[in-house]
Amino acid sequence: MGLAGGEIRMKALVAKIAAAAVVLFARAITAVRAIWPEEGLPSRPCVYFANHSSHGDFVLVWAVLPPRLRHLARPVAGAEYWLKSKLSAFIGRDVFNAVLIERERENRTQDPIELMTTAIDDGSSLILFPEGTRNQTDARLLPFKSGIFHLVAARPDVELVPVWINNLNRVMPKGEIVPIPLICTVTFGNPLRITPNEGKDAFLERIQAALLALSPKPLGSGE
Template identity: 50%
Template sequence: MVASLFAFVITGLARAITGARALWRGCAPERVRRVYFANHGSHIDFVLIWSSLPPALRRMTRPVAGSDYWDRSGVRRFIIHQVFRGVLVDREHKPDSPDPIDVMVDAIDAGASLIIFPEGTRNVEEGLLPFKSGIHRIAQARPDIEFVPVWLDNLKRVMPKGKLLPLPILCTVSFGAPIRLHEGESREDFLSRTRAALVALAEEHAA
């Protein structure tokens, strides 16, 4: 109850500040399990993607987030667990914590779609960093899953790194055509193919 009220307020704020306009360029918003992979520029990236999804998809879509950041305080824990039902993974590879890929695959098997940021960290520059290999390991574990590229435009201007008060600037969320792992496709090929799809989406948006 409190959590859904929070969800309502947070998505409402995200819409009021950014407009959160969704452009479904390469696929339709369907109720199928997917992994949405996006460029990463600010802490509120997943909030905007989540807000731009239709409510039915929102309920089945869980953002993947780093436990080192989100488990640090009670408020953050409440927001990530209760409001967004996030899938928390350990980015520091502590010996006793489960493998992040297993955690994500378990969530997919339980019926969830995921939001991931394959650059691994927030990128303050223009363009896209090289992808980490996790996206390929998920694809190997569940080859039937669709990977949908998602380009977030302008969001970096809303919340520059280190600032707390967001600026009202219109943002768009472009969803590209789904990608599946080809049989026998190498890690390098899959990483460069998914990254190229995101770059192409950014260029299509700028045109």
């Protein structure tokens, strides 16, 4: 009994140290800077939704959130990817306390929306990537999946905060193993909410536009 308790505490300690190390490394490489919205961030649990181009995306969002809000925030990530090995399962589950959802509809054992609403009901915020997969195309955003709509349809009071992560895809493009140090910014927009009777397509279009509005203009375009 005592041993098992000690082991759990040990694991929690290692997870804490690992989280601090990952955040420190991310900061050293990207000098990441947050740009906050005029209205400020909601202090109650909310859903941060961001563009997705790198496995490090949620780390940057997590790293820039003020500690008070960071402790509430849980990334939503694909179970297939994060449960592949013991190490990634440890990082996903123990270090970042991710809400792991199964993406393949056919083999699902748990409903992703239910997992997310449970997390919100427990007082957590979510970091969500509605594109569903990493964007490797030249388009700035992939069309959003409908999960985020079903989530707020079930919890209409929850606020949605758009988050644009800039430059991280250049730090470590797909297939590279050495990151290039580049300055990244994470821009938070004003919180949004679903309006009564808003349809799925209109809602998804509105929040995609809110996210795109945060993306900076391309470099070298002058003034």
